[in-house]
Amino acid sequence: MSYYDVSLLAADWDFAxxxxxxYASEVGLTTTNDPxxxxxxxxxxxxxxxxxxxxxxxxxxxxxxxxxxxxxxxTDPQILSAVQAIMGAGNE
Numbered sequence: 001m002s003y004y005d006v007s008l009l010a011a012d013w014d015f016a017x018x019x020x021x022x023y024a025s026e027v028g029l030t031t032t033n034d035p036x037x038x039x040x041x042x043x044x045x046x047x048x049x050x051x052x053x054x055x056x057x058x059x060x061x062x063x064x065x066x067x068x069x070x071x072x073x074x075t076d077p078q079i080l081s082a083v084q085a086i087m088g089a090g091n092e
């Protein structure tokens with residue numbers, strides 16, 4: 001994993017959308033639980049979750065189209081686990 005891979009993942013809109021959906025499924029939507037705002041605060045935490053940068057880099061090297069959208073690259077359970085870890089650290 002390189003920092004560049006993590007930076008690419010943090011900027012991937014498809015990955016951001018999936019992460020926001022995971023956050024929304026965990027907390028529900030209220031005026032204080034705004035997924036885009038949560039994402040803007042935690043994009044780097046999500047992108048640097050263990051194994052995410054490596055998986056993204058591997059997908060890019062393998063020519064996977066839209067790797068942030070592909071649940072075969074980073075699975076929904078992996079995303080949910082990262083969201084839960086961030087929330088468990090008091091970062092809701």
